[in-house]
Amino acid sequence: MTAADLARLEQWFAVFVGGFADLDPEGLRNIRLKEEHTHRVVTCMREIAAGEGLDSSQTLLALAIALLHDVGRFPQYRRWRTFRDSESDNHARLSLEVIRDEQLLAGLPEDEQLLIEEAVRFHNLLELPSAVASSADRYSRLIRDADKLDIWWVFLDYYRQPEQERASAVGLGFPDLPEVTPACLDALAAGTIIRLDQARFLNDFKLLQISWVYDLNFESTRRLLRERGYLEQLAATLPDSQQVQDAVQRALASLEEIGSTGR
Ligand SMILES: [Fe+2]
Incomplete structure (x- = not known):
């Protein structure tokens, strides 16, 4: 090439x-x-x-x-x-x-x-x-x-835009209700990646995107993610329940561990 x-x-x-x-x-x-x-x-x-x-x-x-x-x-x-x-x-x-x-x-x-x-x-x-x-x-x-790295950006940008200007397919059609599916929360709390077929609400999809922190391969990506603060920004749009915040905190903490990609 x-x-x-x-x-x-x-x-x-x-x-x-x-x-x-x-x-x-x-x-x-x-x-x-x-x-x-x-x-x-x-x-x-x-x-x-x-x-x-x-x-x-x-x-x-x-x-x-x-x-x-x-x-x-x-x-x-x-x-x-x-x-x-x-x-x-x-x-x-x-x-x-x-x-x-x-x-x-x-x-x-x-x-x-x-x-x-x-x-x-x-x-x-x-x-x-x-x-x-x-x-x-x-x-x-x-x-x-x-x-x-860019899907996080796209998703956060989507919510910054006025509704009529949003590219409709970004949210994959998940209903934006104040609900969280327990299986998604459990998966994130266990430090695993949430599968798309487990997600039913927009909040689940946000948790899914946060769970990607468990599937990063390079320290440079983790550094860029820390610098850009995408996970914190996503977390700020989630319901304020203790369970949600605990699961999110675990994901954030794993991002701080240097070299935890294990590859
Ligand atoms: Fe892509």
């Missing part, structure tokens, strides 16, 4: 996203959301790569993965009008389909093609399969961290 290869992919991406300009205003907001998300994930990836000491060719590869990881989101939204994979299709699989249909990796060394495809395929799994080859595994972990 050279700087010219990455520039070619960036140009392709701009044209590809331009192909969705015919959607209605609500559709356009959701498309723009994913376009901007992609660019910010590339930026997050640059920061993590720098923090982890990747060399320039490793960094270019990581940036290409960041640029391509969500390309399936665009056809997903056009076809199903949702970003909910359970109501449409696995968006990582759709991203691979786009990458192959558009022959985006033609001309790259075969091992790099494989790395990019593996990292894209695994970026949204609840947990990484342990059998992934080691170098692909490193890039899969990088994209998962970079993606999470």
Whole structure:
């Protein structure tokens, strides 16, 4: 992967996203959301790569993965009008389909093609399969961290915006009621990741996003998360019950433990 290869992919991406300009205003907001998300994930990836000491060719590869990881989101939204994979299709699989249909990796060394495809395929799994080859595994972990850093930003930004300007698909349609599902609270309190299928209310989804702190792979990501204070900001929007605050405190405390990624 050279700087010219990455520039070619960036140009392709701009044209590809331009192909969705015919959607209605609500559709356009959701498309723009994913376009901007992609660019910010590339930026997050640059920061993590720098923090982890990747060399320039490793960094270019990581940036290409960041640029391509969500390309399936665009056809997903056009076809199903949702970003909910359970109501449409696995968006990582759709991203691979786009990458192959558009022959985006033609001309790259075969091992790099494989790395990019593996990292894209695994970026949204609840947990990484342990059998992934080691170098692909490193890039899969990088994209998962970079993606999470920006999803926190997207979610917090959503609530800062006036309701009529919000990209409707961000909250995945969870009802914004003053409720919390006990199973979600228990999972967070136990220091585990909440599964999307356990979430029923918007508060559950917020807890789920806080639980991602238990699935970070790199100390640089944890440092960026501490600096940006996303978890504290999310926590401030949750109900003030003792149980909720205890579970959240445990998550916050784990972020302070240096080197607790265990990898
Ligand atoms: Fe993403």
